[in-house]
Amino acid sequence: MPDRYAGRTMMMQGNQACAEGAMAAGCRFFAGYPITPSSEIAEWLALRFPEVGGKFIQMEDEIGAMGAVIGASLTGVKAMTATSGPGFSLKQENIGYAAMAEVPCVVVDVQRGGPSTGMPTLPSQMDVQQARWGAHGDHGVIALTASSAQETFEQTIRAFNLAETYMMPVLLLLDEIVGHTTERIVIPDWDTVERIDRKQPEVPPDEYLPYRCPEGLIPVLANFGTGYRYNITGLCHNETGFPTNNKQENESLVIRLTEKIVAHRNEIIRLKRMMLDDADIVIFAYGTVARSARQAVMECREQGIKAGLLEATVLWPFPTEEVYALAGSVNAFVVPELNLGQMAREVELAVRCAAPVHRLNRVDGDPITPLQILDAVKEVV
Amino acid sequence: MFDYLTYVREGNFPHIWCSGCGHGIVLKSFIRAIDKLGIHxxxxVMVSGIGCSSRTAGYVDINTLHTTHGRAIAFATGVKFANPKLHVIVVTGDGDATAIGGNHYIHAARRNIDLTVLIYNNYIYGMTGGQVSPTTPRGARASTSPFGNIEPPFNISGLASAAGASFVARGDVYHAQKLEKLITQAIQKKGFSVVEVLSPCPTAYGRRNRMASPVTLMEWLRDNCIPVKKYEKMSEEERSGKIRTGVLIDIEKPEFTEEYRKLVDSMQVRG
Structure with a gap:
């Protein structure tokens, strides 16, 4: 029986679109903890999961929710949690565990103003560097973002596909505006959605080594209960999955956890390019702010300013080379963000002084408007 | 003779535990229990946290998940809820389960999810070198209570009972055959089941508290662990300093994964 929303056009909040995207991607496990402005994701799945045999649990805290998601994923089910800034901080230890043990899962952070309890009902983009460096230790990170309900639906599906492909936690950074804005969304038939499922071992149990990585950098973890008995740990381990004190094994694991993202960056990174061919000024934006930036580009063009937009829908790995490729032919970059310049730092690093990078920051809880971006561009010109 | 090797990962021995540690006795009791129950x-799945107790997972040839400090019950909740057909056993310690993991412990008990939790209680943080734990007795010395512990201890079993667990037992490593029976009963029970196991730590606890010899610690368990039935017949005076062992709670109540399954079934019947 087809799902009751599949194939329909709906009016939905970004948070609900995220939940629907997860279901369309095949997610059937959610563990969470209430926190504004992400709670609608949990509420929607509490309502919807029983219809499709999915499992929903409200845990006792954010840490427990992240742990339950990892445990569920190891049985082979696609699993997700959702939170906001303070909860994202609490989840970091177990996000690091999922990175280390290479357990696929999706973590949604509907960003609100910080630090600390901050501005629970107002948007921000203050968690973008926490997404990269929040869990201790070196490891690669994949973090996606979205600027509308429709894009949230699609990016949630992509988050699951990337998690299953690269065997790791994938982060989806939304913000309060995207999460709470109700807008039109087209939900496709689930059969037409591209779904990637994690690989399972092709060797018999007695030849199986969980972290051997048959194709180079990505392990194949057998689902618990399928006859492949092995060990998973957050300690440095070798290809058997057991802890090791061997220096070479420690080193090769830590390097591989970063390298598996570096080596596949071209397949992971996605950018939207708007009027960049003849641009003198490049606006680099993402998430909610990219919507204002699109409008700002149109206004600039009407006023004869050659501005273009480079919109990142993947924040990590950062599109360093793509940004650098533009640096030689433009006069300046403008980076509007709902933080004090967290991704502008990355743009500066990428540009390597080949062009000036101007920041436009807002941290009062209001969105950045097209007019503000237009003014910032004019100032640069 | 019983063949333990069928159930262990021989390549991972010798184990990391000190001489005189009780944890190996819990491991063997657990192995005999699952053998008796015929669990494939x-x-x-054995899920463990961090500490000496949690290293048990590495030695047993089943699906094993060695997690973060205090979080084993949360990970185990995910495993069990996602696939209720699996037998999920949590192995944890007094610090892991009742300090950093205390919240997961009481809520899993309240939820009554079908997990079996073995808590190795050695009154100390052994792996980190002997710091005071939530079960260190008042007055006992630890590296972070060098003048004697001024805090009262938790009653691990009492905590689970009060929070709603459907099966709670206390055993000790001196009475190993009884321990095996308690673990067997706990695994068989549908619902949140706890076995608190008194397992001495001569290295980090005993040496600081005039019980450096493992034999002394074993004798202490022999003399002070009193079966429930006998304990009930003792006077207040006789009970002083004694520890009640055996099945403390065994009640029937709705189990979480079962309740969720019923919910899903009812939705699908309704269409």
């Missing part, structure tokens, strides 16, 4: 190794 592919269908059993």
């Amino acid at each position: 190794r592919d269908e059993a």
